[in-house]
Every structure is written in C-alpha cells, then in structure tokens.
Amino acid sequence: MTAHPSPHHSSHQGTTGALPGKYLTFTLSKESYGIPVLKVREIIRLCPITPVANMPEHVKGVINLRGKVIPLVDLRSKFCLPISADTERNCIVVTQIAAAAGGTRLYGVIVDGVEEVANFTAADIEPTPDFGGAFDSMFITGMAKSGTGVKTLIDLDKISAFDGTIAIQAPGLPSASHAS
C-alpha cells in the first residue's frame, strides 16, 4: 500500500502557473532560469559524457552518477541559445522528474552556472506573457521577479516528456523492449 513517497514532483503537474516556494536559479547563456528546488537532487561538476547516437541535438548522452546511468540534456541547445566553451562555472544539475511509468527518474541538465536558491512568493510570480507567437512558451510555468532581474520558471517534466518523441527511429522496426 505504500505509495511513492515523493509527492512534491507532482505538485506542479496540471497547474498552469508556478507555485510560490523555493527555486534554484541558474544561467543558460545570458538568461536566468529557475526550477523548483524540490526537484533538484544534486549539483555536480561536468564529467565525461558518453554520447548516444541518433538522438536529438540537445540530448548530449549519458553519464555515470555513482553507478546510475542518467541522461544528460543541454537546455541551451533545446532553447536555441548560443553555447560557449565550458568554463569552471559550468555544471550539471541532477534533477528528479516524473517517469512515464510512475515514480521518478533522474535527469541531468547542463547549465552555464548555478546562481542561488531563491524564495519566490505568490506576488513575485507572474503568469507567462504571450510572446505573440515568436516562440513556443509551453515549457514556461511563469516569470519570477527577483531583486536582480527576472527568472524564467520552467517545467522540466514537460521538457523531458518531449525528449523521447523526437528521437529518430529506424523505419519498420518495432521498438523492442530494452534491457532492464
């Protein structure tokens, strides 16, 4: 009868706006983004990445997180941002997101630098404005005003849900079940 004891991952699902609370903010190129801190499992340095062939551009491959093989994506290429050479500040934010089969899975995100953990109240958060079709804002849950500027709050669950579907699949081959 024990359900998965991590209710926090679902707290944002199905809601249109971001909830107030603590967010980890980080930079991608020159822009600032935030994700709920409850989804962050840990932050690690860049490590050797094993590329996986025939995956979308932003899926960088897999890494070894203490024995677990976890996927790594580069949100900069997902959001079509310029990618600069790796520096000391570059790191991987390991997040915990909803798995399709229920429960959670780990998901690594390359960022240009981690800023801080900020507390956003309901008053700080504004709904996503309409950018007038300039780009698809479906991954954005809201905009948070903080002392130093505006952070874009994003929904990793939604982003990751679209990773797999873009994968190139050899025609005619039913996708066999992979090693468990």
Place this chain on the structure above:
Amino acid sequence: MSTERFEIIGKAKKVIQQIGLELAFVDSVNENGIDGINDLVRQLEAILGGEEPEQIRAGMDAVRQWIDERVAIDNKLSSVCITRLGDWQPWIDAAVMSWEYQLSYPTFPEGWKTPEVPPPAPVGNGAAAVGPGGQSSQAGPVPRPAARTVELLPEQTVDVVPPDSDLEMLQLFCAEAQDLLQDIEQGVLVLEVNPTDSSSLDSLFRAFHTFKGNVGVMKLMVLQQLAHELESMLDAARRGNYQLGSDSITVILAGSDILKRFVTELSNQIAGVDAGRTIDLPIPQLIHDVHSLLAGGSKAPAAQPPAAVKPMPAAPQAPSAPAVAAAVEADFAAIFHAPAPSPEAEPARSEPALAAPAAVAAAPVAKKQATNQQSAAPAVGSGIVRVDTVKLDGLIDLVGELVIAQSMVVQNPELKAITSAHLSRCLGQLRGITSDLQRTAMSLRMVPIRNTFQKMSRLVRDLALQQGKEIALSLEGEDTELDRNIVEELSDPLVHMIRNSADHGIEMPEARVAAGKPAAGTITLRAFHQGGFIVIQIEDDGRGLSAAKIRKKAIERGIIKADENLDEREIFDLIFAAGFSTAEKVTDLSGRGVGMDVVRRNIEKMRGKIEISSIEGEGTTFTLYVPLTLAIIEGLLVGIGEERYVIPTLSVRESFRPLPGMVTQVQGRGEVVSVRGRLTPILRLGRHLNTPHTALDPTQGIIVVVEAGQDSRCLLVDQLIGKQEVVIKSLGEMFRHQTEFAGAAILGDGRVGLILDINALVKLKSRTNGEAA
C-alpha cells in the same frame, strides 16, 4: 499509438501463454480448470480493451461464449470445450502475432460460432475418474447455487498433495501467503472506511487471486474454492456489480482469518509443532455466506455472517464442517506423516467414505515426504526474509560500484609506486573482500532451477498419459542456481520444448520396440555451468530430426529456395523459422509451427542462444545457453574513435583484420567480405553511429563477425580493447525509441559504455545499411 499497441500485444501474449499452460493441466475431470481459464480470458479481454482488430475480437467473442455456456451449465469444462480451447489458444496466439507484424490473420473456423451441444453424460465423466469415492454419484450436474457447495466438496477429498511438493515449497508458500494476508488485511481496513476505493479493491482482488493460484499449486482445493469465492465477490465489487457492505467486509475478514489460521498452523507444523494435527476450517459456512450475500445483494441480512465468524474459535472442539476437515486433514496427514491422529480429528475420521480414498491415495506420498522432512530438518531454523527486489537491485548496484572503485584504487599509479609489503597485503585483502561481497550479493538473486524442472515432470506425466506414450523424465543438476528473473523467463520456453520432445520426439511404444529401443522413452532435462553460462539441455531418445524431411518441408513452405546449399546445422536451425512445423499431423499440443520460433525469441531476449544436435533415429538434444544473470554479461570491448562500445560475447563469432582484397565493393556503397566462404555484408559502425572513427578503410580496422539467429553481419570497428564482464544498466525511458543499444554499462574507468543491440544491428533493413556503408 503504436507503442500502445505493442504494449497491449506484449501483455496479451503473456496471458495467452499462461492460458496455454493452464490448458496443459486441465482434464475433463478437474472442475476447477474453468475458473483459471475464465480468469485468464477475462484478463485478456481487459488487456485488449476493445483495441483489438475485429478478427481477434471474433475469437475473443467465441471463447467468451463457450466459457459462459460452460459456466451456465455446470461450471465445468467439457471435452468439447477443452478441444475447442486447445484449438483456440494457438489460433489466438497466431492472430495476435499477425496483429503485431501486420500479417494476414488466420482464418476463423466457422464451427466456433455454434454453441456447443452439451455432452450426453457429464455424470459418467466425473464418476469414472473419481473411482473408489462412493460419493461421486452426487457429483452430477446439479442445477445451481445452493447445491453447488455440497456438490463440490466430496470430490475434493480425492485430491492428493502432489508428490513433487516438498518442504521448501511449503515454506515459500507460507512466506508468501503471510505477505498476501497482510495485504488483504490492510486492504480490508481501507475498504471498511471507503467501500468503493478502487485501488484497495484491486489490490485485495489481486491478493486473493494470487493466493488462489498458490493454494491451487499446492492442490489444496478446498482453500482454493474459498479464495475463489471471495475473489469473485471482490471482482463483482470491482466491476461495480456488487456493493460491498459492512456484512460483506466481515465475511472477507472472516475468510482471510480462515486462510491466516491455516497458514499459521501450516508453518507451525512445518516447524515441527504438532505435526499432523488436523486443521479444521469452517469453509462451507463461509462459502454459503458469500453466495447468499451475492445473491441478495448488499441488502442481505446481517444475521448470517456472525454465524460464520462464531464457530471459528470453537472450531477445534466442534468442527462445523466435517467434509472440509476431512479433506484438509487428509492432505496434511500425507505431508506430515502423522504418527497418531489427534483426538480432534476423530469426528472427521468417522466419515469413512470421505477419508478412506484420500488416505489410500496419499499413502505412497507420505513416505516420501517423511524422508524429505528429515533431510530438510536442519534448514528449517534458517527462515526466509522477503526483501523488495528494488532494494536488492540497489544493493547489487552499489556492490558493483564498490568493485569498480576498488579496482580504481588498486590500479592508481601513485599507489602503485609505493613499494610496501603491508600496503599490498591490505589491498589484496580489500580485493578479496570486495569480490566475496560481490559474489554474495549476486547470490541473493539466485534460486535453484529445481522448481521449474519439477513443474516439467508434471507436464511430462500429463503429456504421456494423453498421448498413450511411455515417457520417463530424468532431471539432472536441479540445484544449479540462476537469476530469479531468468528462471521465470525460462519456464515458458521449457514447456514448449518439452512438449515438442514428447510430441514429436518420443515415438509410440510399439514404434520404439520395433526400432529396437526400450518401450519407454526418456527425456533428460539437465542444467550445468559452462564457461560463464548456464547450459540447459533437453535430450530425448526419440526419432531424431530428419534433415531431408526438414529441408523438403522448408522448401514447401517457402522458407528456403530449392537450390539453397545448407549444412546440417543450418537445416536444423530451420525449425526455428516462423511458420515451420514438421509434425505430420497437427495435435492439440504442438505442431502448428508457432512455438519453436517463439522459444528462440524468448531465449534471445534474455541474451541466450539455442542449439540443436540430432541423430536420426537416436534422438535430439536442444541446448540452451543462458547467462547466469540478466544483470551481468561478458562483453567484447571495442573502440571507435574515442568511444568504447560493448558487444555481448555470445553473439560474436570471430574477429579479424581484413587483408586488402578480402573486401568487395558493391555499387560503390555496399561492402561485403568473404567469411569462411560466405559473403557477409559489412556495417561500418563508426558511420552508422555517427561517431568520429579512424578506420576509414576496412583494412585499417577490425572486423567483428556477429550473429543473431541465422543472420550474421560484419561490424567494422577501429580496435579491439578486450573482454570484460559488465553490469547491464537500462538506458532509461528517454532512449526507449532508439534501436542501436541494448543498454549501458559502467566501464573500469567509471565512464559509461554503451552495449550494442546486436539483434537490431544484424536485422537492420537494407536502406539504412546502404546509407551507412
């Protein structure tokens, strides 16, 4: 959409296989057979959920009609129905496969739509099989509910604990039952507050269903009946046909209390306390209550249930159900070789007509069990702890990490520079302990293959009986341990292959004698270790495979061309081709050509392989090579540019550096190389995987010849790095659509290496191959 379809198909296939297994154990006497099949068919209906194409739906409608018909008549399977189900199971299997691969569907037999004519004398059926039991005359087709409990009970005393059940099995049964009962109790408590909570209803239903299956395996028909009744009540509630009230919850609790008492008593007796004592259970009363509740809906008077609860504490003194007591007691007298019947048993014993046949039938078993008990006695104290497999896998992962970390420390160059005897001793000790730890952690998942093998002895007995053959099954190496998952996966292929051997391999006794062989055929099932694999052999001394016949058949079926030049091994391999069957007549067991190809698919799915050797007239041996565990494989590490990939060693035939002239270009794009006189296409892995690579010309690289089934392909890689055992990790759902990799592994330096999916690479369609080469 399409992944959904494959999911449905995958689940449906599992259930269809279960139906096949269930059918093998059904005979026209066994009145409980229909419940199992009905459940499975219901499961199948739920899985398909209206998504199926109309051809399959027609088949499902037909089977539903047959079963409903049987349920309405006497809730037993008739021989007509069994024959029909026997035809139906492979049909639906083939139909689902057609659905999967978008082939044409098998034709729907017209006769299936007509309702079955009730067999003239079901009474005769029952009586003949019951034999000495004088009660069987009661077992006629009594119309319905109230009479049913009375009708079922007397016959059940004939059930004997199967000779192949042993103490170990009983212990496992108890351990699992205790867990299930805990689930049941928790579920009931939730239902008491919220009687419509669907997840509790589901879990409760599943728990009873599993329990039913378990007691069914133990042949405890009375308990199975009880679990079944409670299960049907929950099923009705689950479907919304019945509203659970406080009275029905009381009945469920009472039922689970009965089961609990039985399990507690049984585990006490296993531990040697009061062995052989009768276990009296007021089951008929309870079953009666369930029936009246279901019949009266939720408005049933609450007067009945307390009656069911009450007798329980008092049961030992005043057994409310002599018939059940006799049945349960007779079973356990057999198991525990009771030295003297305890006084409580007396009322039950006084029903001679019931107890006598059971006791007679049980007698030979009793002795065997008694010796079993003695030999297993020291193990009783050790007990069993049931652990969540997730935790177990976590532990095994961590240990794997520890081994890698350990080797990183030991091979650290700075540490190596230190010349200290003390340090090297300490490092040696560290290495010893970690490898011991790894072995122990691995062994946690290991179970002996005994139980699976013993299931086969039952199967062989039934098959021999059905076909009028004499077949002895000899088991060797039952103590060989395998990963639990593998044992589970092996069960179905083994059933197929044993059937195959019994059906096609072993001849009829007369034919055997005529051929100068003993009338009784022998099937040997053996398991042993060989070079990091578990080898399982199924050997029969039957007629063997005829290469000429197979060849002829394969040409007829269009599997090979008439002028194709094949050696014997390749011809034997043809029996694994889809749509192949050598049986001259199609029996209801095998011979429809579905089977061996499925066997091979299943074996390959667990990264094993299968080989055949046969001498015509002397017998056939199937040899399965399966990995020790699903978690570890031996891999060939190859390098392409900076990246390293793992190729499972089992699929590697050979590797070599091609000389100039060995490689032939085709249309400037394709390349073939002659491997032992055979032209094999080359797949340049570097290009195929879009990885920077150094071997621009085949002669600069290494060619690894890999095979999957009958096909092989040459993979061009930059270099061979070595052999290594790797722990397989899933790539996770993000990479579920890619077809190149079967998984990932952490290599010695802590980086991730990808494991190539050789099956997919070998079967790669020509279009992609053209691009890549």
